[in-house]
Amino acid sequence: MSRYPRGGYPLLARRSQVDEEDREKRFREICRNSFIQDVLNSLLVMSRWMVGLIVVLAFMVPVAADNAASSWSWNTYRGTYLWQVTVSEDQSGCGGGVYTNQYSVPIQYRGTTAVMGDVGHGSAGGTFTSGNILHIPGRSVADPPGSSTLSDYDVYFTADCTAFTAKYTWDYSGSDGACSGTTTLNGASSSGCPAAAVTTTAAQTTESSYAAMLTGPHSDLQNYLDLCAQRDQIDHAITAFEAQSSLNYRLTGNYLPEPAEITADRAQLAQVRARISDNGPEIEKEYTAVLVKDPNNFQANWDMAQLKKSEGQIEVGIGYANTAINNNLAGSAAETMRRDFADGNDLTTYPTTANSNVVATIANTLPVTEQNVYGTDIRPSSGEPSTLITLKDFMMYADPREASRAGNLVNQAVFGY
Amino acid sequence: MNDKRFPNPGLLCAGILCVLVILTVAAGCTANGPATPAPQGAVTLEQAAVIAAANNCTDSGVTITDAVGTFRYTTTTNCSFTKTLVQLNASEMQEMKTLLEGKNMTCWYTKGNFDPRLVTSLVGGIEYCSGDLKDDITRLMLFT
Numbered sequence: 423m424s425r426y427p428r429g430g431y432p433l434l435a436r437r438s439q440v441d442e443e444d445r446e447k448r449f450r451e452i453c454r455n456s457f458i459q460d461v462l463n464s465l466l467v468m469s470r471w472m473v474g475l476i477v478v479l480a481f482m483v484p485v486a487a488d489n490a491a492s493s494w495s496w497n498t499y500r501g502t503y504l505w506q507v508t509v510s511e512d513q514s515g516c517g518g519g520v521y522t523n524q525y526s527v528p529i530q531y532r533g534t535t536a537v538m539g540d541v542g543h544g545s546a547g548g549t550f551t552s553g554n555i556l557h558i559p560g561r562s563v564a565d566p567p568g569s570s571t572l573s574d575y576d577v578y579f580t581a582d583c584t585a586f587t588a589k590y591t592w593d594y595s596g597s598d599g600a601c602s603g604t605t606t607l608n609g610a611s612s613s614g615c616p617a618a619a620v621t622t623t624a625a626q627t628t629e630s631s632y633a634a635m636l637t638g639p640h641s642d643l644q645n646y647l648d649l650c651a652q653r654d655q656i657d658h659a660i661t662a663f664e665a666q667s668s669l670n671y672r673l674t675g676n677y678l679p680e681p682a683e684i685t686a687d688r689a690q691l692a693q694v695r696a697r698i699s700d701n702g703p704e705i706e707k708e709y710t711a712v713l714v715k716d717p718n719n720f721q722a723n724w725d726m727a728q729l730k731k732s733e734g735q736i737e738v739g740i741g742y743a744n745t746a747i748n749n750n751l752a753g754s755a756a757e758t759m760r761r762d763f764a765d766g767n768d769l770t771t772y773p774t775t776a777n778s779n780v781v782a783t784i785a786n787t788l789p790v791t792e793q794n795v796y797g798t799d800i801r802p803s804s805g806e807p808s809t810l811i812t813l814k815d816f817m818m819y820a821d822p823r824e825a826s827r828a829g830n831l832v833n834q835a836v837f838g839y
Numbered sequence: 840m841n842d843k844r845f846p847n848p849g850l851l852c853a854g855i856l857c858v859l860v861i862l863t864v865a866a867g868c869t870a871n872g873p874a875t876p877a878p879q880g881a882v883t884l885e886q887a888a889v890i891a892a893a894n895n896c897t898d899s900g901v902t903i904t905d906a907v908g909t910f911r912y913t914t915t916t917n918c919s920f921t922k923t924l925v926q927l928n929a930s931e932m933q934e935m936k937t938l939l940e941g942k943n944m945t946c947w948y949t950k951g952n953f954d955p956r957l958v959t960s961l962v963g964g965i966e967y968c969s970g971d972l973k974d975d976i977t978r979l980m981l982f983t
Contacts, residue, residue: 651969658947662917665896665950756981763978769934773982779931780939780961783907784976785983787962796966812981819966820977 494615495553496579499531503616505586505609509541516594516601527609537754541607543572543592547754554579558590561757562764562772568596569774577607583615596776632712636721639708640830643725646701647823649694650732656691660684705729718749724829728822736796743817746829755832756813762831788815886958893920893953907961920946920957924972944970 507527512520527539536556537547543565548558560574575590586609593602667678706729712722723746730739747755764772775782796818817825882890885903889912892899896918902911908927914920923943927936946957946968956963962980965973 654947658919659917661949662896662919665918666916759978760981763981767934767938767975769938771932771934773932773935773979775983777932778935778982779928780907780935781979781982783961784979787960788980788983812983815980815983816977819962819973819980821969821974824974824977 494581494583496531496536496556496583497534497550497553499616500533503529503531503611503613505529505611507541508608508610510606510608511542512604512606513601515603516599538577542605543570547758548577551576554581558588559761561761565594565596567598567776568594568600569772569776570594583611583613585610632716632719633721635708635712636719636725639705640721640725640826642701642705642708643729643826644823646698646705647728647732647826649698649701651823653691653694653698656687656694660687660691702729702733718745720746720750721829721833723750724817724833725826727817728826728829731796732822740814740818743814747813747817751813751832758832759813759816759828762828882955882959886955889914889958890953890955893918893948893958894951896950903958912958918948918950918953920948920953922946922957922968922972939972939975942970942972942975944968944973 505527507525508522509525510520510522514520523542525539525541527541529539530537535547535549538556538558546558546561548556551557556577556579558575558577560572562569562571570592573591575588577586577588579586586607588607589604591602591604594600663678663680663684667680670676670678706726709722709726709729712719713726716722723742727739727742727746730736730742760772763769771777773781775785816828820828883903885901889899889901889903892901893912893914896914896916898915900911900913902909902925904910906928908931909925911923911925912920913923921943924939924941926940944965946954946964948954948967954964954967957965957968961976965976
């Protein structure tokens with residue numbers, strides 16, 4: 423029902439009705455306009471933010487790009503990089519002057535470790551103490567007619583990969599006197615940072631996983647080599663008894679009665695041989711799994727050399743040893759082993775052919791007459807670096823357990839695993 | 840009468856030859872078994888005696904001084920041979936003396952197959968031995 427009386431106040435009622443409609447229309451219009459204004463205001467605010475954001479981004483992108491360039495870290499790179507190095511040697515303390523030479527020096531980057539090529543005192547391995555600082559430990563080197571003790575030092579690489587600097591001191595001592603001096607290294611390169619940082623990080627991860635894969639077989643190999651040593655000892659005791667018994671037979675017509683310990687030895691030998699037969703192929707399978715993917719892997723090749731040597735497969739062992747040494751190691755590996763031996767035996771002075779008759783005798787014997795080890799010719803091939811020859815000699819002559827331990831040491835020092 | 844008789848020159852030569860052959864064979868039987876490889880370089884009488892005792896797997900103990908130092912060699916009826924470095928020569932560095940003197944290595948072999956280089960050399964043949972002396976000698980190869 424209408425609120426107005428039927429037929430009463432018709433004009434007023436109509437006017438009132440029109441006014442009300444107008445008001446409502448205007449109200450709606452105001453409301454609509456207000457809404458549009460709010461939206462416009464919001465858009466305006468948003469656009470200001472967008473402009474601000476664009477301005478900020480415009481500043482941020484170059485900064486980020488700068489950061490990308492400055493975040494290069496040599497300790498994540500794996501590969502060989504060639505530097506032009508200016509070496510200044512201050513020999514004024516020795517009555518000389520300052521001598522400057524330039525060398526093209528390769529540095530082998532191996533993740534957290536690196537090996538610097540020869541800058542006058544032989545190659546040297548070190549460990550990164552931060553992204554672009556390589557620490558080279560002190561060492562002694564032959565410096566005929568004497569030897570020099572080099573201080574430890576840091577190599578500082580710039581983040582843009584264009585330069586590095588380093589400085590170390592040395593103390594020379596020899597039959598011609600003793601003196602001290604310094605050597606300064608300034609490396610330069612215009613090649614820029616290597617492009618393979620991402621892929622090499624992946625390679626590093628892979629090598630780490632290989633190292634993890636080899637932990638088990640390396641431990642098994644130690645037990646295996648102990649078993650081989652046990653086998654050889656028991657086998658010899660039995661062989662010696664049998665030889666005596668045969669001699670007795672020839673002299674008297676009677677074999678010697680077998681002592682109880684020899685009977686026990688036979689039983690034990692059978693057990694040891696069974697374990698060797700079971701374990702050897704298993705260990706070999708685990709190393710082969712790595713070598714299929716990474717044929718030059720140092721630890722796998724070095725350990726396989728010991729495994730094959732203990733099985734009497736000397737030629738095969740030499741093959742693995744050559745692969746391990748020639749494809750992986752620089753002179754720093756021999757240096758690492760030398761240092762370990764010297765430190766472990768409190769040798770303050772490195773024995774050399776010049777100051778030790780024993781070392782001179784070994785040196786005279788090895789390359790000249792003692793070419794056959796286990797009846798195998800191990801003469802070095804032409805052009806083989808002498809530092810690697812000494813490693814090969816060591817590998818061939820050393821007890822497999824000792825060689826395996828030394829290989830582990832080199833692996834940790836050179837590759838960081 | 841002075842009846843001087845001179846021996847027949849042909850018989851005299853044949854006799855001398857026979858004596859030489861017998862001496863050579865006897866010396867060979869005493870010093871080395873037939874399977875022994877010829878030692879490298881000059882071998883002294885003392886060294887030859889050690890090599891013979893080792894080849895025959897007899898008990899013996901001999902001390903010999905050479906260019907490196909004084910070594911004690913012992914052989915046993917079990918065909919084992921032990922080489923002990925008693926003393927290095929006076930010219931050797933003291934640290935090396937401390938390191939090596941008193942150390943030894945033991946080598947195993949079969950009768951008649953002793954490697955004479957174990958007596959005549961510091962390195963030859965040690966691949967079949969074990970002991971502290973061998974470990975140190977192999978490590979010293981890295982300094983050559």
